[in-house]
Amino acid sequence: MTSDSPDITIIGGGNAALCAAITAAEAGARVLILETAPKPYRGGNSRHTRNFRCMHHGPLGPLVDSYTEEEYLADLMKVTGGKTDEGLARLAIRSSEECLPWMQEHGVRFQPSLSGTLSLARTNAFFLGGGKSLVNAYYRTADRLGVQVEYEAAVTHLDLDDDRVTRIDYTQDGKRHSIAPKSVVVASGGFQADTDWLARAWGPAAKNFLIRGTPYNRGVVLADLLDQGIEQVGDPTQCHAVAIDGRAPKFDGGIVTRLDCVPFSIVVNKDAQRFYDEGEDVWPKRYAIWGRLVAAQPDQVGYVIIDAKSLELFMPSVFPPIKADTLEELADKMGLPADALVQTVAEFNNSCGDTSQFHPTELDGVSTTGLNPPKTNWARPITEPPFYGYSLRTGVTFTYLGLKVDDRAQCAIGNRPVTNLWAAGETMAGSILGQGYLAGFGMTIGTVFGRIAGKEAAAHANAT
Amino acid sequence: MQMQPDLLQEARRQAEICNACRYCEGYCSVFPALHAERAFADGDLTQLANLCHNCRGCYYACQYTAPHEFDLNLPQALANVRQDSWEELAFPRAAGKAFQKNGALIALVTVLGFSLLFWAARALASVGGEGFYAVLSHNAMVAIFLPAFLFPLVSIGVSLRRYWRHVGAGPLRPGQVLAALRSAAQMKNLKGGHGDGCNFEDEDRFTHARRAVHQAVMYGFLLCFAATSVATVMHYVFGMPAPYGLFSVPKLLGIAGGLLLTAGCVEMIRLKLRADRQLGAVRAFGGELAFIGLLGFVAFSGLALYALGQTPAMPVLLVLHLGAVLAFFLLTPFTKMAHGFYRLAALTLDAQRKG
Numbered sequence: 001m002t003s004d005s006p007d008i009t010i011i012g013g014g015n016a017a018l019c020a021a022i023t024a025a026e027a028g029a030r031v032l033i034l035e036t037a038p039k040p041y042r043g044g045n046s047r048h049t050r051n052f053r054c055m056h057h058g059p060l061g062p063l064v065d066s067y068t069e070e071e072y073l074a075d076l077m078k079v080t081g082g083k084t085d086e087g088l089a090r091l092a093i094r095s096s097e098e099c100l101p102w103m104q105e106h107g108v109r110f111q112p113s114l115s116g117t118l119s120l121a122r123t124n125a126f127f128l129g130g131g132k133s134l135v136n137a138y139y140r141t142a143d144r145l146g147v148q149v150e151y152e153a154a155v156t157h158l159d160l161d162d163d164r165v166t167r168i169d170y171t172q173d174g175k176r177h178s179i180a181p182k183s184v185v186v187a188s189g190g191f192q193a194d195t196d197w198l199a200r201a202w203g204p205a206a207k208n209f210l211i212r213g214t215p216y217n218r219g220v221v222l223a224d225l226l227d228q229g230i231e232q233v234g235d236p237t238q239c240h241a242v243a244i245d246g247r248a249p250k251f252d253g254g255i256v257t258r259l260d261c262v263p264f265s266i267v268v269n270k271d272a273q274r275f276y277d278e279g280e281d282v283w284p285k286r287y288a289i290w291g292r293l294v295a296a297q298p299d300q301v302g303y304v305i306i307d308a309k310s311l312e313l314f315m316p317s318v319f320p321p322i323k324a325d326t327l328e329e330l331a332d333k334m335g336l337p338a339d340a341l342v343q344t345v346a347e348f349n350n351s352c353g354d355t356s357q358f359h360p361t362e363l364d365g366v367s368t369t370g371l372n373p374p375k376t377n378w379a380r381p382i383t384e385p386p387f388y389g390y391s392l393r394t395g396v397t398f399t400y401l402g403l404k405v406d407d408r409a410q411c412a413i414g415n416r417p418v419t420n421l422w423a424a425g426e427t428m429a430g431s432i433l434g435q436g437y438l439a440g441f442g443m444t445i446g447t448v449f450g451r452i453a454g455k456e457a458a459a460h461a462n463a464t
Numbered sequence: 465m466q467m468q469p470d471l472l473q474e475a476r477r478q479a480e481i482c483n484a485c486r487y488c489e490g491y492c493s494v495f496p497a498l499h500a501e502r503a504f505a506d507g508d509l510t511q512l513a514n515l516c517h518n519c520r521g522c523y524y525a526c527q528y529t530a531p532h533e534f535d536l537n538l539p540q541a542l543a544n545v546r547q548d549s550w551e552e553l554a555f556p557r558a559a560g561k562a563f564q565k566n567g568a569l570i571a572l573v574t575v576l577g578f579s580l581l582f583w584a585a586r587a588l589a590s591v592g593g594e595g596f597y598a599v600l601s602h603n604a605m606v607a608i609f610l611p612a613f614l615f616p617l618v619s620i621g622v623s624l625r626r627y628w629r630h631v632g633a634g635p636l637r638p639g640q641v642l643a644a645l646r647s648a649a650q651m652k653n654l655k656g657g658h659g660d661g662c663n664f665e666d667e668d669r670f671t672h673a674r675r676a677v678h679q680a681v682m683y684g685f686l687l688c689f690a691a692t693s694v695a696t697v698m699h700y701v702f703g704m705p706a707p708y709g710l711f712s713v714p715k716l717l718g719i720a721g722g723l724l725l726t727a728g729c730v731e732m733i734r735l736k737l738r739a740d741r742q743l744g745a746v747r748a749f750g751g752e753l754a755f756i757g758l759l760g761f762v763a764f765s766g767l768a769l770y771a772l773g774q775t776p777a778m779p780v781l782l783v784l785h786l787g788a789v790l791a792f793f794l795l796t797p798f799t800k801m802a803h804g805f806y807r808l809a810a811l812t813l814d815a816q817r818k819g
């Protein structure tokens with residue numbers, strides 16, 4: 001316990017942490033950020049993001065038209081199947097509108113919707129340079145406001161005395177430190193980078209999952225708090241997972257590892273058998289389902305097969321596809337049984353019908369007949385060499401288990417609030433989202449609740 | 465032409481990652497051009513490289529820079545290809561190879577320029593000329609500087625033709641050139657897409673320092689050039705030889721330009737010394753600094769000559785100034801100076817492709 005303990009300590013160094021830090025510092029508090037990552041990797045999953053979803057009445061910044069609270073909420077309800085805390089969701093949605101100018105004032109710059117994402121031009125504001133530039137801008141702003149940042153500072157334990165956090169333990173440079181701030185904000189993300197934990201929750205298959213974002217979100221603080229009886233929320237066995245390029249790195253592959261070719265392909269497992277309708281819906285509505293489908297296949301891997309006529313129908317991939325002049329050769333290169341692959345493709349081709357209505361960007365109804373499972377859209381025979389293949393793996397975005405907070409972002413123990421503990425961002429997102437995910441909502445939650453947590457934490461610190 | 469395959473391959477590898485990412489689309493004209501392709505031929509990469517202003521916005525914004533295994537450093541990859549293209553496209557090629565990366569050689573040529581002028585001043589000392597022409601006769605100056613002026617024009621002309629072929633451009637239209645000139649005149653791309661400037665001297669902080677300094681150098685140079693041109697016209701067309709009074713057009717243009725150019729070069733060198741060298745063409749750093757030094761010296765010695773033209777220091781200053789000007793002209797196609805021409809060509813092609 002040192003006398004120079006700051007008023008407020010923020011655990012984490014991503015979007016939610018920075019929004020809280022800036023808000024608290026502007027309210028006059030002395031703020032310390034403890035970020036476990038080294039400086040080049042600061043910013044957690046936030047460094048991988050590209051946009052946030054924002055309600056608006058009329059054109060706002062880069063956003064066109066308008067996007068109302070009701071429409072936003074309806075979109076959210078649809079993806080979560082109603083498993084949404086409506087009160088907190090409305091709070092996040094309503095506050096998102098004032099976030100955009102606030103972000104600009106604090107250094108964030110926006111750009112028009114990226115090429116290939118025009119469908120989001122009305123709902124999602126894109127960060128110029130992506131999430132890392134947002135994080136950089138916030139660190140600059142925080143620095144100007146006198147916020148102290150410690151990198152490679154891994155928080156290991158929060159000591160609770162009844163309904164109060166009395167001490168934070170962290171390690172840095174192999175040394176243990178303890179501090180006793182007046183207020184604490186937890187913004188240290190989910191636990192998806194701890195694959196042992198994932199495997200305990202999901203089953204051993206999770207060991208083969210790839211983690212799309214930071215390796216530093218290992219849920220250390222989350223586990224520590226839940227163990228001490230802090231209220232939890234969200235399904236502990238669930239994670240948000242999508243199908244990504246199987247050659248992606250284990251961690252931090254980020255956005256570039258996505259593959260948009262499934263609707264124009266057939267997807268087989270390692271026995272060269274199809275297992276699901278590749279053309280069920282447009283890809284943005286299916287990539288999360290495919291994360292689970294691939295996870296259920298042997299070795300948690302899938303193989304996408306397309307032919308020359310489909311190669312340019314989707315966004316370029318980060319790794320070039322595997323290419324071969326015959327299906328046998330492709331099977332060989334991809335480690336698939338050649339005979340089985342040839343047979344699967346032949347069966348698929350034989351059940352394709354009239355393809356004259358083929359339309360790559362709409363549900364075209366060009367489907368197979370008599371095939372199980374069917375392909376209900378974009379079903380064109382795979383005949384034109386060269387043939388191309390990609391492997392698919394399950395890529396985890398985040399976990400749902402989190403800290404339960406109220407509309408002031410405050411944590412609870414039993415049924416009482418913890419007087420000096422707030423949470424923001426991924427680590428409390430389960431309070432709003434029970435399942436599913438809406439593109440751009442993660443950054444909205446982090447910004448809205450980061451600012452609320454910062455304000456509340458500062459008010460508490462300034463009053464004591 | 466044979467550009468270095470390893471440099472091209474590295475730029476291609478990175479361009480493919482960017483093409484799957486697209487987060488930097490709004491920073492500059494490189495990204496929209498990049499995203500319009502699926503595969504990158506050598507000419508495509510050369511064009512992208514010459515569109516890049518090395519503002520570094522995309523480096524500091526990139527989530528894949530080292531220590532990440534993707535090891536993105538697009539500003540450096542493009543700078544290397546750009547540098548290599550200037551060497552390979554130079555006419556004669558050997559001169560491009562010799563000077564672009566070699567500050568010492570640039571300095572050597574400058575000293576040779578001084579020597580030549582000293583020799584000329586002695587051997588061809590004029591009888592009865594006035595002012596500067598008492599040091600070196602007007603005819604001797606013309607004999608030395610006319611070829612020195614025409615040679616770089618021809619050389620750059622050849623290089624630009626080579627460039628145009630290499631990148632696979634179509635027939636040129638005046639509107640495209642105009643669009644390129646407009647963009648260059650404002651240094652639009654150095655504003656960083658959001659108008660906050662670029663990242664250069666202080667990591668990820670956006671400032672207008674580099675843009676301002678570059679504008680000073682460019683407009684300073686153009687003013688000096690205009691001063692010389694006006695003086696030439698006055699001499700030949702109106703029969704009004706130098707020296708000119710303080711309030712004459714050539715002097716006003718020249719002094720303003722000289723001050724801008726001198727200050728711009730000093731400041732540019734300071735910025736470059738503060739910036740991270742790993743984000744540019746590392747091996748060309750010495751050559752770049754030497755070139756800026758030479759340009760600054762041309763401006764500064766010109767100003768000194770204005771100031772001390774009536775003193776006994778004049779003959780020495782004149783010889784130093786003219787020697788530096790000579791070296792500058794001769795080296796224009798083979799030093800950083802060439803970038804302005806390639807940049808204009810790249811912007812022109814960009815306007816053409818945007819149609």
Ligand SMILES: Cc1cc2nc3c(=O)[nH]c(=O)nc-3n(C[C@H](O)[C@H](O)[C@H](O)COP(=O)(O)OP(=O)(O)OC[C@H]3O[C@@H](n4cnc5c(N)ncnc54)[C@H](O)[C@@H]3O)c2cc1C
Nearest residue numbers: 012013014016044045046050155188213425426440442443
């Ligand atoms: C590839 C990818 C793309 C995405 N794209 C988008 C998008 O475009 N829009 C969107 O809204 N959402 C997107 N998301 C989701 C989004 O990243 C998250 O919702 C958001 O970043 C969460 O912010 P946060 O601040 O809560 O967590 P993070 O940004 O992950 O920050 C957590 C921080 O806590 C630190 N930390 C962890 N443990 C400790 C500890 N023990 N001690 C100290 N510090 C610790 C970490 O180092 C990190 O800095 C994407 C996610 C991924 C993986």
Ligand code: SF4
Nearest residue numbers: 482485486487488526
């Ligand atoms: S430089 Fe990095 S962030 Fe920018 S487009 Fe390329 S890969 Fe994406």
Ligand code: SF4
Nearest residue numbers: 492516517519520522
């Ligand atoms: S360094 Fe600047 S000009 Fe060059 S590609 Fe990156 S953002 Fe564009």
